[in-house]
Amino acid sequence: MIRARNLKKVFGSIVAVNSINLEIKNGEIYGFLGPNGAGKTTTIRMLTGTLKPTSGEIEILGIPLDKNEIEVKKRIGVVFEEPKLYENLRGTEFIDFIIAIYKLDREKTLAYLSELTEAFNIDYLDGFIGDYSHGMKQKLALVSVLMRRPEVVFLDEPTVGLDARSAKILKMLLEKITSEGRTIFMTTHILEIAEKMCSRIGIINRGELIAEGTLKELRKLSKTGSKSLEDLFLELTGGEEIAEIVEAL
Ligand SMILES: Nc1ncnc2c1ncn2[C@@H]1O[C@H](COP(=O)(O)OP(=O)(O)OP(=O)(O)O)[C@@H](O)[C@H]1O
Numbered sequence: 556m557i558r559a560r561n562l563k564k565v566f567g568s569i570v571a572v573n574s575i576n577l578e579i580k581n582g583e584i585y586g587f588l589g590p591n592g593a594g595k596t597t598t599i600r601m602l603t604g605t606l607k608p609t610s611g612e613i614e615i616l617g618i619p620l621d622k623n624e625i626e627v628k629k630r631i632g633v634v635f636e637e638p639k640l641y642e643n644l645r646g647t648e649f650i651d652f653i654i655a656i657y658k659l660d661r662e663k664t665l666a667y668l669s670e671l672t673e674a675f676n677i678d679y680l681d682g683f684i685g686d687y688s689h690g691m692k693q694k695l696a697l698v699s700v701l702m703r704r705p706e707v708v709f710l711d712e713p714t715v716g717l718d719a720r721s722a723k724i725l726k727m728l729l730e731k732i733t734s735e736g737r738t739i740f741m742t743t744h745i746l747e748i749a750e751k752m753c754s755r756i757g758i759i760n761r762g763e764l765i766a767e768g769t770l771k772e773l774r775k776l777s778k779t780g781s782k783s784l785e786d787l788f789l790e791l792t793g794g795e796e797i798a799e800i801v802e803a804l
Pocket residue numbers: 566569570571589590591592593594595596597598
């Protein structure tokens with residue numbers, strides 16, 4: 556579903572993503588973890604065709620992204636951390652806009668959308684997007700993607716800004732989506748989510764994919780016998796000296 560070979564992005568003197576390789580199959584929830592600035596969002600932007608790689612190859616759904624970007628974009632969905640929505644549209648107008656540009660079946664899409672809005676407590680689509688809170692915008696961005704039933708869904712920090720109920724519904728829905736054979740690629744800083752939900756985890760640090768595998772496989776990489784994903788993450792990304800840092804503050 557997702558394949559990247561030697562994917563690299565350089566911004567001036569910063570190597571944001573350094574020749575990473577990814578291979579993610581259908582039905583997987585792949586968790587992409589890493590410290591702030593590690594290269595997660597940059598990777599998602601390249602995989603979804605919103606940022607051109609410096610070098611490397613990307614195939615989504617078996618289709619080379621640079622050869623048939625439109626076909627790929629029709630079949631995938633992406634929700635960014637800070638969704639860019641049209642502030643002077645109403646939620647309903649934004650939904651109509653998505654239905655029009657993706658040429659979706661209006662009746663079917665609206666029927667599924669009404670189930671999604673009910674689940675996520677979205678009762679504000681008549682209002683202007685500019686007046687929504689961060690979480691309200693996040694939920695609109697999410698349902699506007701999920702209503703298209705994309706085959707591969709990319710989510711950058713999907714639970715940030717969501718209330719506990721919405722986050723729980725989202726987590727359960729993502730599991731349902733993968734049980735239908737669709738694929739999820741998500742970043743998260745909440746290691747408990749990665750631990751509970753992801754079939755495989757990749758850890759990126761300073762642009763390098765430093766570890767990848769199931770939780771069980773990742774545990775084998777620990778030199779100190781770290782058992783929790785948090786301890787393992789800190790060990791692999793060089794955060795072991797935390798206690799000393801806090802002590803010194
Ligand atoms: N458009 C850009 N121009 C210049 N540098 C950029 C650009 N986008 C990202 N970078 C740099 O690339 C690196 C990786 O950034 P990225 O946003 O991918 O990190 P991230 O892993 O998503 O971090 P976070 O966990 O904070 O969201 C950072 O050093 C960032 O400053």
